[in-house]
Amino acid sequence: MKVLKFGGTSVGTPQRMKDVVKLISDGEQKIVVLSAMSGTTNSLLEICDYLYKKNPEGAYEVINSMEKKYKKHIAELYTTDEYKTITLEFIKQEFDYLRSFAKGIFTMFEEKIIVGQGEIISTNMVANYMAEQGYNSCLIPALEFMRTDKNGEPDLEYISKKLKVQLEENPDKEIYITQGFICRNAYGEVDNLQRGGSDYTASLIGAAIGASEIQIWTDIDGMHNNDPRFVDKTSPIGHLHFEEAAELAYFGAKILHPTCVQPAKFAGIPVKLLNTMAPEAPGTVISNETEKNKIKAVAAKDNITAIRITSSRMLLAYGFLRKVFDIFESYKTSIDMVCTAEVGVSVSIDNTNHLSAIVDELKKFGHVEVDKDMCIICVVGDLDPDNVGFEAQATNALAGIPVRMISYGGSNHNISFLIHESDKKKALQSLSDHLFNNK
Ligand code: ASP
Ligand code: MG
Numbered sequence: 001m002k003v004l005k006f007g008g009t010s011v012g013t014p015q016r017m018k019d020v021v022k023l024i025s026d027g028e029q030k031i032v033v034l035s036a037m038s039g040t041t042n043s044l045l046e047i048c049d050y051l052y053k054k055n056p057e058g059a060y061e062v063i064n065s066m067e068k069k070y071k072k073h074i075a076e077l078y079t080t081d082e083y084k085t086i087t088l089e090f091i092k093q094e095f096d097y098l099r100s101f102a103k104g105i106f107t108m109f110e111e112k113i114i115v116g117q118g119e120i121i122s123t124n125m126v127a128n129y130m131a132e133q134g135y136n137s138c139l140i141p142a143l144e145f146m147r148t149d150k151n152g153e154p155d156l157e158y159i160s161k162k163l164k165v166q167l168e169e170n171p172d173k174e175i176y177i178t179q180g181f182i183c184r185n186a187y188g189e190v191d192n193l194q195r196g197g198s199d200y201t202a203s204l205i206g207a208a209i210g211a212s213e214i215q216i217w218t219d220i221d222g223m224h225n226n227d228p229r230f231v232d233k234t235s236p237i238g239h240l241h242f243e244e245a246a247e248l249a250y251f252g253a254k255i256l257h258p259t260c261v262q263p264a265k266f267a268g269i270p271v272k273l274l275n276t277m278a279p280e281a282p283g284t285v286i287s288n289e290t291e292k293n294k295i296k297a298v299a300a301k302d303n304i305t306a307i308r309i310t311s312s313r314m315l316l317a318y319g320f321l322r323k324v325f326d327i328f329e330s331y332k333t334s335i336d337m338v339c340t341a342e343v344g345v346s347v348s349i350d351n352t353n354h355l356s357a358i359v360d361e362l363k364k365f366g367h368v369e370v371d372k373d374m375c376i377i378c379v380v381g382d383l384d385p386d387n388v389g390f391e392a393q394a395t396n397a398l399a400g401i402p403v404r405m406i407s408y409g410g411s412n413h414n415i416s417f418l419i420h421e422s423d424k425k426k427a428l429q430s431l432s433d434h435l436f437n438n439k
């Protein structure tokens with residue numbers, strides 16, 4: 001069975017919902033994960049914000065304008081009076097429920113319930129539409145099977161067991177619709193998988209049922225080999241290894257939630273990124289296979305600070321790096337890149353909340369220099385140490401640009417360069433020209 005996930009823009013209007021329904025009904029059995037209609041989760045958070053501030057009027061205003069919008073959607077989505085009435089009644093109950101939170105205390109628990117309503121609404125709308133149009137589909141509630149454990153991590157065993165029950169209770173359906181994002185915690189309370197968590201839901205469901213494939217549908221034709229905002233002529237990548245995708249996601253390719261791929265990766269299930277606007281396009285396949293001898297993509301991460309600590313005491317000494325890293329750890333500041341020499345070490349960080357305290361402490365160990373407004377350029381692909389020439393190609397492309405750090409060998413999939421943010425556009429363009437466009 002396949003798992004298909006559609007994000008907020010893919011279900012953002014009644015027409016888009018109809019398009020999704022057309023796309024998913026090909027006779028194959030599948031589980032379909034939906035996000036809230038785009039903008040809804042933000043509005044729900046705004047309601048919570050007013051309620052935290054004890055301003056029910058503010059909350060009512062947002063609720064009323066949302067309700068008005070949803071009523072319009074219903075008028076557009078359904079053709080029969082029967083389903084218009086059923087869904088209007090459902091929407092009325094939903095918004096009355098939201099209004100009920102304006103009375104009484106408001107805490108994190110209530111907030112979690114409110115932010116999850118967007119997915120409850122969108123899935124009910126689509127499920128009702130499919131019922132109206134006579135599709136063989138049903139809604140399976142995520143809150144019946146999606147669950148995290150006491151550490152806040154998804155409880156895959158529980159998810160697998162309870163999801164099976166839901167599927168068995170509704171046998172012979174072609175399409176099972178469910179909510180992304182929402183779950184229960186270990187105590188049974190309503191919770192969620194963090195913003196953008198619907199991708200994670202799809203990946204978890206895929207792993208739980210041993211799906212043949214997980215499809216993430218958005219409105220872009222897969223992952224691109226460079227950032228189209230800064231570079232002309234980028235193209236979609238046909239295939240990526242899970243680790244390449246994780247690197248790219250971390251370094252700024254906004255298309256996939258980095259934790260999302262984890263369950264699929266461990267279960268060995270390929271993830272396909274597809275485009276609702278161009279369903280025939282091949283998109284990007286992410287799997288545990290490496291495409292040999294190929295550099296795949298380039299991404300950049302801004303707002304990086306580089307710190308260099310030099311000390312002759314480091315020469316032939318052991319324990320120096322530990323002392324340096326301990327300081328970062330005590331300020332809960334994670335390090336992205338590390339480069340060492342006999343008499344010094346350079347690291348890069350992106351969280352500068354504790355920069356001055358960290359620098360103060362580092363000064364006990366050596367001379368400290370800080371460079372701000374730096375940028376990490378990450379090149380991913382088959383960068384296995386046994387392959388010759390690929391690092392050189394990447395380095396050559398940056399020949400005209402001052403490079404502050406180079407990191408290679410940490411994985412088989414990546415080489416990273418630290419440069420000044422002001423050189424970013426030039427660096428990205430030059431990498432594209434050299435690596436992908438044969439210039
Ligand atoms: N609706 C949630 C959000 O906006 C989850 C998702 O769309 O993935 O963050
Ligand atoms: Mg998303």
